[in-house]
Amino acid sequence: MSGKRQPEGEPPPPVVQRLRVRYAKRGRLRFTSHRDFARALERAIRRAKVPIAYSAGFSPHPKVSYVGACPTGVASEAEYLEIGLAESVEPQRLLAALDASLPVGLDLVEVVEAQEGSLAERINCSRWEIALPRVPVATLTAAVQRFMAVSEVPVERLTKSGTRTVDARGAVVRVDTRPNRDAVEGECATLELVVRHVTPAVRPDDILTGLQSVADLELPEAPRATRLAQGLLDATGQIADPLSTIHAAARQQTSRSGN
Amino acid sequence: MTVQSLFPQLEALLPRVQKPIQYVGGELNSTVKDWDAVDVHWALMYPDAYEVGLPNQGIQILYEVLNERADVLAERTYAVWPDLEKLMREAGIGQFTVDAHRPVAAFDLLGVSFSTELGYTNLLSALDLAGLPLESRYRTDGQPIVLAGGHAAFNPEPIADFIDAAVLGDGEEAVGEISDVVGEWIRQGRPGGRDEVLLRLARTEAVYVPRFYDVDYLPDGRIRRVVPNRADVPFRVHKRTTMDLDAWPYPKQPLVPLAETVHERASVEIFRGCTRGCRFCQAGMITRPVRERSITGIGEMVEASLSATGFEEVGLLSLSSADHSEIGDIAKGLADQYEGTQTGLSLPSTRVDAFNVTLAQELSRGGRRSGLTFAPEGGSERLRRVINKMVSHEDLIRTVTTAYSAGWRQVKLYFMCGLPTETDDDVLEIATMAKDVIRAGRAATGTKDVRCTVSIGGFVPKPHTPFQWAAQAEADTIDRRLHALRDAINSDRSLGKAIGFRYHDGKPGIIEGLLSRGDRRVGAVIRAAWESGARFDGWSEHFSYDRWVAACEQVLPAYGVTLGWYTTRERGETEVLPWDHLDSGLDKDWLWTDWQDALNNQEQDDCRWTPCFDCGVCPGMGTEIQIGPTGRLMAATVAQPVEHFTSDSSQNAPQLPGPAG
Numbered sequence: 001m002s003g004k005r006q007p008e009g010e011p012p013p014p015v016v017q018r019l020r021v022r023y024a025k026r027g028r029l030r031f032t033s034h035r036d037f038a039r040a041l042e043r044a045i046r047r048a049k050v051p052i053a054y055s056a057g058f059s060p061h062p063k064v065s066y067v068g069a070c071p072t073g074v075a076s077e078a079e080y081l082e083i084g085l086a087e088s089v090e091p092q093r094l095l096a097a098l099d100a101s102l103p104v105g106l107d108l109v110e111v112v113e114a115q116e117g118s119l120a121e122r123i124n125c126s127r128w129e130i131a132l133p134r135v136p137v138a139t140l141t142a143a144v145q146r147f148m149a150v151s152e153v154p155v156e157r158l159t160k161s162g163t164r165t166v167d168a169r170g171a172v173v174r175v176d177t178r179p180n181r182d183a184v185e186g187e188c189a190t191l192e193l194v195v196r197h198v199t200p201a202v203r204p205d206d207i208l209t210g211l212q213s214v215a216d217l218e219l220p221e222a223p224r225a226t227r228l229a230q231g232l233l234d235a236t237g238q239i240a241d242p243l244s245t246i247h248a249a250a251r252q253q254t255s256r257s258g259n
Numbered sequence: 260m261t262v263q264s265l266f267p268q269l270e271a272l273l274p275r276v277q278k279p280i281q282y283v284g285g286e287l288n289s290t291v292k293d294w295d296a297v298d299v300h301w302a303l304m305y306p307d308a309y310e311v312g313l314p315n316q317g318i319q320i321l322y323e324v325l326n327e328r329a330d331v332l333a334e335r336t337y338a339v340w341p342d343l344e345k346l347m348r349e350a351g352i353g354q355f356t357v358d359a360h361r362p363v364a365a366f367d368l369l370g371v372s373f374s375t376e377l378g379y380t381n382l383l384s385a386l387d388l389a390g391l392p393l394e395s396r397y398r399t400d401g402q403p404i405v406l407a408g409g410h411a412a413f414n415p416e417p418i419a420d421f422i423d424a425a426v427l428g429d430g431e432e433a434v435g436e437i438s439d440v441v442g443e444w445i446r447q448g449r450p451g452g453r454d455e456v457l458l459r460l461a462r463t464e465a466v467y468v469p470r471f472y473d474v475d476y477l478p479d480g481r482i483r484r485v486v487p488n489r490a491d492v493p494f495r496v497h498k499r500t501t502m503d504l505d506a507w508p509y510p511k512q513p514l515v516p517l518a519e520t521v522h523e524r525a526s527v528e529i530f531r532g533c534t535r536g537c538r539f540c541q542a543g544m545i546t547r548p549v550r551e552r553s554i555t556g557i558g559e560m561v562e563a564s565l566s567a568t569g570f571e572e573v574g575l576l577s578l579s580s581a582d583h584s585e586i587g588d589i590a591k592g593l594a595d596q597y598e599g600t601q602t603g604l605s606l607p608s609t610r611v612d613a614f615n616v617t618l619a620q621e622l623s624r625g626g627r628r629s630g631l632t633f634a635p636e637g638g639s640e641r642l643r644r645v646i647n648k649m650v651s652h653e654d655l656i657r658t659v660t661t662a663y664s665a666g667w668r669q670v671k672l673y674f675m676c677g678l679p680t681e682t683d684d685d686v687l688e689i690a691t692m693a694k695d696v697i698r699a700g701r702a703a704t705g706t707k708d709v710r711c712t713v714s715i716g717g718f719v720p721k722p723h724t725p726f727q728w729a730a731q732a733e734a735d736t737i738d739r740r741l742h743a744l745r746d747a748i749n750s751d752r753s754l755g756k757a758i759g760f761r762y763h764d765g766k767p768g769i770i771e772g773l774l775s776r777g778d779r780r781v782g783a784v785i786r787a788a789w790e791s792g793a794r795f796d797g798w799s800e801h802f803s804y805d806r807w808v809a810a811c812e813q814v815l816p817a818y819g820v821t822l823g824w825y826t827t828r829e830r831g832e833t834e835v836l837p838w839d840h841l842d843s844g845l846d847k848d849w850l851w852t853d854w855q856d857a858l859n860n861q862e863q864d865d866c867r868w869t870p871c872f873d874c875g876v877c878p879g880m881g882t883e884i885q886i887g888p889t890g891r892l893m894a895a896t897v898a899q900p901v902e903h904f905t906s907d908s909s910q911n912a913p914q915l916p917g918p919a920g
Contacts, residue, residue: 028270028283028285029283029517031273031283033278033280036519039517039519039523040515042571044569045569046565046569046570047567047568047569060601072279072280073273073279103286103287103517105285222271222275
């Protein structure tokens with residue numbers, strides 16, 4: 001890109017530390033879009049005076065990278081991002097300061113030093129919980145059985161570039177149904193799902209559309225979905241915490257034993 | 260009285276609408292107070308979508324000023340988009356505030372700020388959704404008093420049927436006095452009902468209550484006279500003027516939305532009023548005199564806004580920001596303070612001179628460079644004398660040369676079409692100007708990598724300006740001239756491809772013209788248009804010219820007038836204008852003289868630097884121009900250095916020092 005104009009003066013200071021952050025999107029703030037969250041975070045960073053690193057160029061951007069995006073209207077207990085800092089900061093202090101600076105409902109849960117490998121490499125599936133008010137558990141269970149019995153459930157989704165067909169069934173690893181413990185009045189079945197991250201992504205909405213198309217499942221009220229976890233699916237069907245140090249520790253052991 | 264939140268019912272609808280976050284509230288620096296702990300409950304409405312209304316400074320200032328009072332609470336409400344409106348009607352949910360989701364119908368006052376007349380139909384939607392009668396005369400004692408404010412309230416006659424009262428001018432002191440009057444009436448047990456409280460407000464001489472005035476018409480449709488129909492209400496209602504801006508450093512804690520809005524920045528108003536005297540500019544006429552905020556006050560507000568919000572940009576607002584008497588020191592002081600902090604400082608720049616470029620360059624030291632916009636407004640030098648925007652072709656070329664030499668690669672130029680006395684040739688000169696701008700840019704930079712954008716819209720004559728008598732240009736005339744201009748720009752491809760051309764067609768301007776200079780008879784047109792579906796008239800995807808024309812044809816023949824009568828008809832010197840009983844301070848004789856000067860291609864000076872020419876505002880209102888230099892310095896102690904990461908990240912803004920003096 002020779003000949004491209006560059007701003008005058010010193011380039012911004014380099015990244016000296018990378019921190020990985022788990023955050024939650026709760027309550028009425030589940031209606032924030034991914035972009036809404038990104039703006040709120042950048043402002044919280046500035047208010048809390050976090051020494052964030054900036055990219056170079058005419059319109060410098062703070063160094064924040066996200067893994068995936070949580071759909072608008074869906075709550076989450078497990079979203080992940082990584083930030084680059086121009087000065088080293090104790091992760092617990094950053095957690096406290098940044099969480100206090102964010103609106104209640106956009107909450108930081110955990111902050112750790114970045115380990116080997118990218119965050120994206122540590123995440124390939126999600127565990128979702130979807131509460132379905134006024135749906136009897138037995139009805140839901142029957143619908144789920146029919147859904148799981150087929151190998152493919154194509155559903156249509158409206159995207160920016162038109163209608164797109166995705167297979168809602170293929171990405172589903174596991175699914176359970178149970179009555180909702182908190183239901184005060186009427187029945188409220190809850191769906192718990194483990195879904196592999198594929199392209200294009202299969203979202204809770206797509207699975208509900210699939211259940212409607214395969215088993216005529218009726219939803220008298222708006223469902224409420226929450227992402228409970230993200231991570232790497234292991235051989236036992238468990239999801240490994242992407243911020244856990246176990247991977248790094250395991251790798252160190254391997255290299256030692258190799259000596 | 261317990262007022263329930265509507266949020267539980269609303270929440271069930273939100274997954275089915277676009278951008279649900281705009282209805283959720285909970286913005287940083289927003290306030291929810293205990294309903295039962297205060298006497299007076301205000302709902303403040305900006306009658307457009309949240310993304311436009313949230314950044315509005317007027318609403319933010321009044322919201323904060325009112326909530327600081329122990330006996331008052333204020334919440335905000337915005338126009339809901341048609342998708343949610345439909346669902347709310349099906350579910351029986353009323354217009355709600357975004358702060359505590361309380362029903363608007365439960366409030367004591369509904370204050371609506373009209374920056375533009377195109378929000379009138381959204382007022383009707385909100386009243387109807389709130390379950391309130393559209394017309395003031397059918398409202399009962401327990402229902403809110405509907406108050407209009409903002410620039411459009413200087414002629415509230417077209418919405419006289421729908422509002423209970425209007426306030427002209429600056430609101431920060433007026434809302435306090437209204438709260439006092441209404442609060443006392445409430446504490447007394449609401450004696451005399453609605454009529455009594457409106458009468459008490461009218462007697463302050465600062466609140467206009469349309470129902471206390473009768474309008475008589477001449478056989479030809481013109482107004483014969485407007486007179487009070489009650490003893491002890493004033494013949495004329497005067498505008499309010501807040502004189503000491505440093506005593507009102509609001510908003511202290513600007514709202515930070517979660518949804519994306521049209522202005523993603525904090526704003527600090529550096530002065531109010533303008534005496535440049537551009538004859539088309541209603542804002543410049545009705546906000547006189549000039550009142551500057553001091554350089555120290557500006558420095559404190561910028562820092563307070565940034566710490567309270569985390570915004571990465573601050574706009575230094577006013578009607579012509581480079582005209583602040585200490586703007587050079589302000590720009591240098593802020594640039595020194597925020598250098599290297601990735602903080603943008605922007606000066607909405609409309610003045611065409613090289614000093615403006617120097618200022619923009621200074622402000623961009625903070626790390627972000629904002630765009631440069633110049634507004635010659637009229638295409639030819641003759642026309643610019645008519646509108647009193649004294650910029651020569653050479654001024655413009657010199658200014659853009661400075662800008663391109665200083666590293667800008669794009670400038671924006673703003674113009675209007677359909678100005679009084681304008682000919683096709685006046686408009687075509689814009690093409691010549693734009694081409695010369697590109698030639699100057701190429702010469703200054705030695706590259707072809709320069710652009711300019713010409714933005715142009717139709718001129719709408721406004722009340723309380725020298726052009727209030729003018730015939731508005733026909734929509735067809737505007738469209739024809741704009742198409743000819745586009746062709747003239749593109750006639751030379753090598754230059755034309757470097758010139759962007761953005762224009763608005765003439766039809767929406769005609770309806771804006773009807774609503775701007777209309778009288779009470781236009782109220783029935785607004786209602787008919789709204790009933791046939793008019794909403795969000797400022798949005799091209801929702802605006803329908805045909806719907807408005809049909810409403811005019813349905814309503815106006817009974818009065819013997821037409822859409823053209825209100826818009827493209829020139830008024831005579833002695834005609835009673837619908838807003839003559841509303842006092843903006845400007846002397847009608849002076850406005851007429853200035854209108855005649857315009858027709859004779861004669862400019863008028865700026866009274867900041869030349870002797871007073873008796874526009875009438877200062878003696879009539881007991882005000883005076885307040886400009887510096889004060890000789891004071893910007894305090895350089897408020898900013899926190901970025902090097903030290905502190906855990907003190909309280910969401911509260913630092914306390915500002917109390918009002919000066």
